[in-house]
Amino acid sequence: MAEIIDGKAIAEKIKSELLVSATAFEQKHGRKVGLAVIRVGNDPASAVYVRNKIKACEKCNIRSFSYDLDEAVADAELISLIHKLNDDVNVDGILVQLPLPKHINEREVLSEIAPKKDADGFHTVNAGKLFLGEKGCTVACTPRGIIELIKSTGVNISGKHAVVVGRSNIVGKPIAALLLANDATVTVCHSRTVNLKEITLSADILVVAIGKSKFITADMVKRGAVVIDVGMNRDENGLCGDVDFNGVKDKAGYITPVPGGVGPMTVAMLLSNTVDGAMHE
Ligand code: GUN
Numbered sequence: 001m002a003e004i005i006d007g008k009a010i011a012e013k014i015k016s017e018l019l020v021s022a023t024a025f026e027q028k029h030g031r032k033v034g035l036a037v038i039r040v041g042n043d044p045a046s047a048v049y050v051r052n053k054i055k056a057c058e059k060c061n062i063r064s065f066s067y068d069l070d071e072a073v074a075d076a077e078l079i080s081l082i083h084k085l086n087d088d089v090n091v092d093g094i095l096v097q098l099p100l101p102k103h104i105n106e107r108e109v110l111s112e113i114a115p116k117k118d119a120d121g122f123h124t125v126n127a128g129k130l131f132l133g134e135k136g137c138t139v140a141c142t143p144r145g146i147i148e149l150i151k152s153t154g155v156n157i158s159g160k161h162a163v164v165v166g167r168s169n170i171v172g173k174p175i176a177a178l179l180l181a182n183d184a185t186v187t188v189c190h191s192r193t194v195n196l197k198e199i200t201l202s203a204d205i206l207v208v209a210i211g212k213s214k215f216i217t218a219d220m221v222k223r224g225a226v227v228i229d230v231g232m233n234r235d236e237n238g239l240c241g242d243v244d245f246n247g248v249k250d251k252a253g254y255i256t257p258v259p260g261g262v263g264p265m266t267v268a269m270l271l272s273n274t275v276d277g278a279m280h281e
Pocket of ligand 1: 095096097098099120141142170266
């Protein structure tokens with residue numbers, strides 16, 4: 001039986017430390033650390049995520065500035081809001097919740113955020129620095145949280161075979177870069193991968209981020225592996241991950257639950273990126 005990695009508890013501990021740093025910042029600078037959160041349209045999952053992020057700000061003494069824009073908003077209007085926030089001295093971090101409506105050019109919008117205020121680490125400059133192994137970049141929240149979760153197990157990443165299933169810009173690509181920076185041997189699998197099972201079976205560390213309910217089953221997992229489930233899917237029984245938790249938990253060494261694994265860490269790392277941004281101005 002695997003040890004369950006308690007992402008919620010680890011995130012709570014990080015947030016209690018952030019409350020201390022954010023309060024020290026306020027005492028020193030006479031203003032709170034500030035995070036602007038922009039949501040466009042009516043995606044119900046995004047509404048829940050944004051609400052959680054704003055609630056977490058309150059708990060950590062971070063001031064949040066919330067913007068809910070209409071689904072039909074023009075790119076130019078969204079970009080002009082971002083420019084205003086780039087110039088606002090009370091705003092240390094800016095986040096545009098994804099996905100954006102299809103008519104909006106996501107890459108163009110994200111690249112308008114000042115890299116030093118890019119709390120999500122999605123700007124080309126920050127993503128590029130991560131791939132080059134340069135210090136001083138903002139690292140995307142979910143991948144940063146995943147590394148913390150793996151380290152919490154005590155398993156040394158160096159030299160391990162880490163398999164990432166999924167190649168998104170938000171999770172798959174940056175977690176592959178971070179695992180590589182931590183000296184893992186990294187394989188990235190995706191929808192065109194041949195013999196997926198053969199590859200996942202050789203993973204000491206398996207990170208799954210594909211958005212397919214219970215896709216990874218026990219027969220695909222090496223005994224004793226660290227399994228990180230980034231999935232957040234809704235099926236007839238409610239929330240579930242990309243990993244068949246009930247089957248895999250008897251085979252893995254460590255496993256994250258859904259909910260209560262990666263999700264709370266993403267929020268904690270967003271706040272951490274925002275506080276770091278404020279401190280380094
Ligand atoms: N959509 C799914 N995950 C994320 C995230 O980490 N940040 C933002 N902005 N949007 C997301």
